[in-house]
Amino acid sequence: MNQKNNLLVGIVIAVVAVMSFDVGVDPIGFFEGLPNLGIVLKEMTEFEGDHWQTAFWAMLETIEMAFIGTVIGVAIALPLSLLASRNLNSKFVYAPVRALLAAARTFPSILWAILFVIVVGLGPFAGILAITLYTIGFISKLQYESIEAVDNVPVEATSAIGLTKLQLIRYVIIPDSAPHLISQILYMFDYNVRQTSILGIVGAGGIGFYIINYIKFFEYGKAAVFMLVVLATVLVIDWISVKVRDRYIVKSQTGMQIKI
């Protein structure tokens, strides 16, 4: 077993080496180029303080976009995930639904954003649509997997007494898959805030619009202000979601009681 593992690690290393050669990975270039990073960093420290306010409002817009996209995406994803579960539906229902969801996940949200900018024009609305679509694809997948993993004994026990499928979903499937759901939504929101921060690059609203423009014109000092605001926001959201997780989720899982 151990020898097999060693062989596997060896193969992985060899594959990485071959691929690196193929795409032209250049470690020496990286170290030679490092001083450039120093220049950028130095310029970044030259904050332009009067931009804090713009950055704040742009960040707020970003969070709003991510929030709307997450909520609407989850609301659409939940019924879809019920349709996509193999243990609740026939093949003719779950197979097409799964194909659609897979399509939504195929492209990162920034590609969807480009598409929606063409459809609805520049601005945050295009970004919201992109975030919503990606959230649908992602949450549905996580959720139908956790629905399929629901303990079969309660399902059998309650169908044996004549519950309808809708009652089964409402009283057994949803409660037993919900703890994962809350944690998944939190993660999705966290992820969406970061995603939305770059959607501005393609003109779909949010703080990314400023960052990309200042970087384009070599105004690193201004860009730095916006990037710092993004960093601070992501850290705060991360901290909040850890708190929420500890309070409501970890405790609700058997055998994972923690003391606070």
Added chain:
Amino acid sequence: MEKQIFSSSISPLSIVQMNDVFASYDSKNYVLQNIRMSIQRGTNYAIVGQSGSGKSTLLKLINGMMNPSNGTVKVNYQTPNFHEKSFKKFIAKIGYIPQNLGLVKNTTVLENVMIGALPRLGAFKSFFKIFPDKEIADAYNILKMVGLDDKAERKTYMLSGGERRRVAIARALMQKPDLLLADEIVSELDHVTAIEIMDIISDAQKKFELTSIMVHHDMNLALEYANRVAVIKKGEKILEIGVEGDEIVDFQTGNLTQKEILEQYNESEK
């Protein structure tokens, strides 16, 4: 083997009737063979045997979760069939407690109990969890009976093994059952808790005039609480006895004492 002591015609009093039933999961090996049994209304029936002897399968044949490969099963004069409307109505009145209880861990005790009432409620009301006051009052009465009325709002995963069994009993009673099926409900409990749980079931049986069919691992427990005991070994019924007080009647060999029955049972387990 067993002599035919029941006529194959359906007895008017019987709630469960099995004639020459064979059952199999893979159509090769039979888990149950040649089962004949007639269970009268109001009986506390116990099925005893070792693990893998086919006891649980017997219960699944009764509530229609499984169909026999051969022979006939009649429950309340009907063949158990999930797609038959009239049987579906009756199935709501078969209290079923599977071996692992089948409770929904992430909801409250009360909601688990209310599941027993769902087949009576309309689709709209049950979806939005609008329960009639009378059903809620019933649920609390039943929870009081099983000694959990102070824990109605507790999440089920927080309960102990004994308490979970009480919830499962309460859910089954909430079905207003005619027939109660329980699969090794006390097997994993310590003796004191097991007796507590069996006493609760026994009280409920008297109060609601239930017929019960319980699968047991422990012959002593079966003899204590049931008034009829069937012993299953390797898928066949090898013994059926009636219990009245201390006197035990074997339908094959005449009267036996409890001690002799236990000896015979232990002999058959070897």
